[in-house]
Amino acid sequence: MSERRKYIVGNWKMNGTRDDLGEAAAIAEVASATDTVDVALCPPATLVAPMADRLAEFSIGGQDCHHAEAGAYTGSISAAMLRDAGARLVIVGHSERREGCGESDAIVRAKAERALADGLDVILCVGESKAIRDAGDAERHVTAQLAASLPASFDSARLAIAYEPIWAIGTGDVATVEDVVAMHAALRATLASRIGDDAAKIRLLYGGSVNGANAAELLAAANVDGALVGGASLTAVKFLPIIEAAAAI
Template sequence: MAVQIKPLVAGNWKMNGLKAALGEFSKLCEHASADLAAATDLMICPPATLLGAMAASAQETAISVGGQDCHMAEKGAHTGDISAEMLADSGAVAVIVGHSERRADHGETDDTVAAKAQAAWRAGLGAIICVGETEAERKAGKAIEVVSGQLAGSVPVGATADNTVIAYEPVWAIGTGLTPTAEDVREMHESIRKTLAARFKEHGEGMRILYGGSVKPANAAELLAVPNVNGALVGGASLKADDFLGIAAAYG
């Protein structure tokens, strides 16, 4: 019997949003229906400057709040960094680690990502661990090999269905308007599921695997219906309440 997995639709605002954007978030909280919340978990990961205000605004609503990155240390002389404990203290329930933009812009390795995932667990946060191949890697026929290697190096021992979410984001589809075919997504998510199940047994069978990369209301229903796709990590479309809810409506 297949494991029943409640999907997660998470929005990554990236480096977008000033205090004026809190109105859009309030709109999202107001319009997230109980029926939709029963069908899928909903989360927004805003810039750290907005996280505390959003967490306070989201109390008693269907929306949870997460961070976009964390340092692996609990505290210390790390100017400009934010610890997982600080995120939790601000009201976050999870944190994205290993996003391709962090890997590319900040040189983060699989070992770094794994350490950040462990930091998230230490603070009581869920870790949303991102993996994904570049366009060159896909064209070379190495997409599954690359992602399997990232899973091996970025997901620490101790990962469970409760503390870890995997987000597959083909790097070439992030913010480009390009999307893989449903068959491409099916093949990759099936490979990820097999890898997780082989390593983590029943925890791997129940772990959520999100798809990310130019997800929008127009293509959400097709992408989120693919086997082993247990939700979405949404970029630009999460900045507007109507678009984000339009994606989540694939489950409602």
């Protein structure tokens, strides 16, 4: 749908120091000249404030937040803290949090609700393992994950869903376009069953070894409204072709 602007989000994961702020600035410069694509970067928490301070007009996000408003949670960061540091959005439910940290759908939902309440937009991640894909249960698993992770209420303009097949993240393997289209259609149907016509407003992103070589084909596919990009977002030279591919569609 034409009203869903392409959305390209870089997730730097546990990479980056102040020495890398120049890369972010180069990305922001190109993004500012592209009026048909929304672009954001989610650096590690230590860089949210310096990146937001340097790039005041650019969208900076966090990679995770705690589900509580505040409290005795040593080592955690709240949505309000991210907002105070200059973040405009946050990723929740990334597979590296679900799998590596044991985060349940209920925790992911609580994080999304807390972030929205504290003024951050949310990118909510879902995805399946290779074993689930090979067993032919991917769509059922991922749509159930989405249904259980959705906030109780939300503004459709402030929520995006990122489909990330776990087996494709950082591996170089990419889901086929046909598989992505089928999964995104299933996600859209799940959203429609929950919120009706407003489901058409929510952007669905694909994440999983997206790069300059495959971005154009993926981003042109039905119901693919953008990309959540890992390693290829760490440098301007790798990230800019993805932004350009989105702008060309």
